[in-house]
Amino acid sequence: MRVVSGIQPTGNLHLGNYLGAIRQWVDMQHQAESLFFLADLHALTVAIDPKELASNTVEMAATLLACGIDPTKAILFNQARVPAHAELCWLLQGTARMGWLNRMTQWKDKAGKNREGASVGLFTYPVLQAADVLLYQATHVPVGDDQKQHLELARDIATKFNQDFGVELFTLPDPFISAAAPRIMSLRDGTAKMSKSDPSEASRIALVDSDDAIAQKLRKAKSDAGELPATAAELADRPEARNLVTIYAALAGTGVDAVLTEFAGKGFGTFKPALADLAIGVLAPIRERIVNLLDDRTAVAKVLEDGADRARTLAAPTLLAAQQAMGL
Numbered sequence: 001m002r003v004v005s006g007i008q009p010t011g012n013l014h015l016g017n018y019l020g021a022i023r024q025w026v027d028m029q030h031q032a033e034s035l036f037f038l039a040d041l042h043a044l045t046v047a048i049d050p051k052e053l054a055s056n057t058v059e060m061a062a063t064l065l066a067c068g069i070d071p072t073k074a075i076l077f078n079q080a081r082v083p084a085h086a087e088l089c090w091l092l093q094g095t096a097r098m099g100w101l102n103r104m105t106q107w108k109d110k111a112g113k114n115r116e117g118a119s120v121g122l123f124t125y126p127v128l129q130a131a132d133v134l135l136y137q138a139t140h141v142p143v144g145d146d147q148k149q150h151l152e153l154a155r156d157i158a159t160k161f162n163q164d165f166g167v168e169l170f171t172l173p174d175p176f177i178s179a180a181a182p183r184i185m186s187l188r189d190g191t192a193k194m195s196k197s198d199p200s201e202a203s204r205i206a207l208v209d210s211d212d213a214i215a216q217k218l219r220k221a222k223s224d225a226g227e228l229p230a231t232a233a234e235l236a237d238r239p240e241a242r243n244l245v246t247i248y249a250a251l252a253g254t255g256v257d258a259v260l261t262e263f264a265g266k267g268f269g270t271f272k273p274a275l276a277d278l279a280i281g282v283l284a285p286i287r288e289r290i291v292n293l294l295d296d297r298t299a300v301a302k303v304l305e306d307g308a309d310r311a312r313t314l315a316a317p318t319l320l321a322a323q324q325a326m327g328l
């Protein structure tokens with residue numbers, strides 16, 4: 001089993017990113033050969049500030065290390081340092097069809113009405129994603145709902161390439177759906193995803209928030225006047241309450257039912273401080289490790305360089321085989 005997954009090096013990582021993505025990576029590195037990359041090439045599909053991209057890349061690497069990614073277990077690198085990603089992407093552009101990319105809902109959503117003004121990269125983004133995983137013969141790719149269509153596309157591209165050139169080169173990657181990955185909602189609106197793009201900072205807990213900020217945001221989080229019920233089913237039409245219980249369960253590493261067993265009949269005046277204590281207990285050590293790691297940015301950059309060395313070695317035979325299959 002070989003897992004490949006990437007995340008864009010944007011700043012401002014939050015609790016949703018941690019519980020919904022990063023923590024699954026930390027678990028996965030113990031179960032499978034794992035390659036995790038910072039998708040700095042993907043970041044180029046929208047307007048970027050070069051200085052910010054460079055510092056976000058190092059900060060994101062520090063964050064992943066602080067959350068528990070172990071570079072002796074997983075290969076951690078940034079995409080730009082492994083040129084084979086861009087090279088294979090170009091080779092696969094001859095295989096991917098315009099019609100396939102036109103059907104991608106993320107392209108439609110992100111380009112909106114301004115297709116003429118969107119970058120070409122925004123359109124071909126899923127081809128680079130296909131290259132990212134096919135390059136390493138990934139057997140499994142962790143995907144949320146929003147990425148399932150892109151993984152299907154990667155499989156279609158791999159299938160067509162193998163057929164067109166009469167080779168059995170690319171492994172078809174399967175989705176890896178982690179049962180433990182919760183979807184965390186905004187603290188201000190229980191029906192919107194917790195997101196870095198939400199203009200309200202009170203809507204999310206950043207991984208670098210102080211203990212006081214964490215406690216204050218949770219104290220002010222939208223909830224309701226009711227008591228916590230005994231069963232998860234009774235939270236169905238109480239999105240804000242359900243979100244806070246989901247966060248508690250995820251941080252505690254238990255299920256919603258176990259949390260309700262503990263808190264049934266209690267109100268949010270009791271629950272929120274307990275949640276704040278729990279959140280601070282998990283997040284404060286991560287924050288401290290991020291700060292310590294960023295004291296020596298060169299050392300963090302070195303971890304990425306080492307990872308890129310290993311990734312280049314793994315990528316080389318597949319890129320060469322693809323070139324040979326195409327007569328290059």
Ligand code: ADP
Pocket residue numbers: 007008010016017018019020021144182183184185193194195196197
């Ligand atoms: P954002 O929505 O803040 O822009 P990204 O789209 O950059 O976050 O997502 C990075 C990773 O974090 C993805 O794997 C995504 O599925 C996960 N993620 C983002 N927001 C949440 C959330 N609110 N709950 C669970 N997982 C999330």
Ligand code: NA
Pocket residue numbers: 195
């Ligand atoms: Na996003």
